[in-house]
Amino acid sequence: MKFRIIFVNLFVAAVAVSAISNYTSANILLKLFFIVLLSLAFIVLLKKQGYGILYLFDFRKNVFLLRLLGGLEFLLLLNLVYSVNIEYGLFKLIQLNLTAFPLILILAKTLELRDEKLFEVFYISVIGWSILTFIAIAAVNPFDQSTVYRFELTRWSHVILGRFEFLLLTILLGINVTGRFKVYKKYAFAAIILLIIAISVTGLRSVMLGTFILVPLMLLIGISRKEVKKGEAALILILLIITPLAVRYFISNDTGKYRIDTLLPTNNQLLLQDASVTGRMEAYKFSVEKFLESPVIGKGLGGYYKSADSTGIQGGRYPHNILLEVLVESGIAGLLVLGYLIFLIIAKTRQMSLGVMVFFLAALYLAMFSKDIPGNSVFLLGLAFIRGKKLNDDL
Secondary structure: OHHHHHHHHHHHHHHHHHOOOOOOHHHHHHHHHHHHHHHHHHHHHHHHOOOOHHHHHOOOOOHHHHHHHHHHHHHHHHHHHOOOOHHHHHHHHHHHHHOHHHHHHHHHHHHHOOOHHHHHHHHHHHHHHHHHHHHHHHHOOOOOHHHHOOOOOOOHHHHHHHHHHHHHHHHHHHHHHHOOOHHHHHHHHHHHHHHHHHHHHHOOHHHHHHHHHHHHHHHHHHHHOOOOOHHHHHHHHHHHHHHHHHHHHHOOOHHHHHHHHOOOHHHHHHHHOOHHHHHHHHHHHHHHHHHHHOOOOOOOOOOOOOOHHHOOOOOOOOOOOHHHHHHHHHHHHHHHHHHHHHHHHHHHHHHHOHHHHHHHHHHHHHHOOOOOOHHHOOHHHHHHHOOOOOHHHOO
16 A cells, blocks of 8 residues: 555656746756656556566557557657757657656556556545645745745746646546545545635636636536535535635735636726736737748747747747647647547547546646646646557457
């Protein structure tokens, strides 16, 4: 059990670290450190379960996944060759090879173990991480938004934790509506309440909007399946409504109040004046202009670039939208490939569980508003659920 706990929590930490999207040497080394540590932990776990180290590299039962990742690697290298910003494109390729691809392969091998205890440990760990992130946000005084923004590491308290909380919330809701691990249900609901509060105080609008959509939908599914009581659902929905209002009351900084106010439908004009929103709209417009320069194959990996003095998006390296990013860098051809991957992930995860599918839909939703492709590599983890033909099927 001890090694299950270590492995699961290292996996969660590695996924969270993969969302860091600045490209300093320190952050690349941090990602490499977690991947190496996770791999070592998985090897120990395999040995405890009677498997040798070679099991980690044995994909004879699922050749399709290996071929798919190999094909993606080839396309990325090809895309890099004609990039107009090859240095940044190379950084992106390194990030994907340090985060997305290793995590996909490790997760695929983990699923092959069919270890129910491992999934139980994961559920308990998610509850623990939910409480931990709530404490972390409370510790940085979220009611003073100027304090929150002083943290570096890609504004971890605002963006990283805000997005991380949304995915944790999705996992807890997804498992609860499927009726699994009922013995921990009361703890899960307590964690859900804490996450709703924490998401509100981070002030990340895309995450708050996603929460307003996700929570009622999942609660309705839970009620229809008789896995969620109407009283429980009512309590969470009431909390969902009053929490932003309560947070707005306690926030002493005008910036924090403004971010909540701009979520109200009556304040559309106020939202359109927001520098973050106008900056993204400018980036979207610029993406279309870039796409039209090379609509079939794009500008190459890392090909989106806009000087920092002419955009509201810091750095100007990506448009903060995965579809536009792919369209600019690899054109219509790349968008077709991404569409195929999305289809595979949604189709295969739905076969396993509604909750799993919703998780990856939530990850895709986040990718529409922030980060670049490596920073949104959590969505690509859905490829680990693909089960293709065995090696002997080709013979």
